[in-house]
Amino acid sequence: PVPRVRTDYVVRPSTGEEKRVFQEQERYRYSQPHKAFTFRMHGFESVVGPVKGVFDKETSLNKAREHSLLRSDRPAYVTILSLVRDAAARLPNGEGTRAEI
Numbered sequence: 001p002v003p004r005v006r007t008d009y010v011v012r013p014s015t016g017e018e019k020r021v022f023q024e025q026e027r028y029r030y031s032q033p034h035k036a037f038t039f040r041m042h043g044f045e046s047v048v049g050p051v052k053g054v055f056d057k058e059t060s061l062n063k064a065r066e067h068s069l070l071r072s073d074r075p076a077y078v079t080i081l082s083l084v085r086d087a088a089a090r091l092p093n094g095e096g097t098r099a100e101i
Helices: 016-031 080-089
Strands: 037-041 044-048
Antiparallel strands (some): 037 044
16 A cells, blocks of 8 residues: 655664653553554654454453563563564555564
8 A cells, every 4th residue: 555654764773762752652552452553753653453362352361472572461462463563564654564574
């Protein structure tokens, strides 16, 4: 699809402030996982859909599977796959794939 907002931003290592802003946005995004969310960074917006798996039966009783890159005390629907989907959606101009993440 054609990007909603074109940008000249090129992916580069983030600054400490950019990481802090992103972590705030990500915290808010996963506090309401059943809704779409718009990340606002680097002068453009990236829309991501609801998190898959959040509507499973008894999600509050499910324990997240362990992963060395993720915190143990996270909700079960926060997975590597959900994080990679969000990251791919945030690539400049919507260009890129999950494999490239």
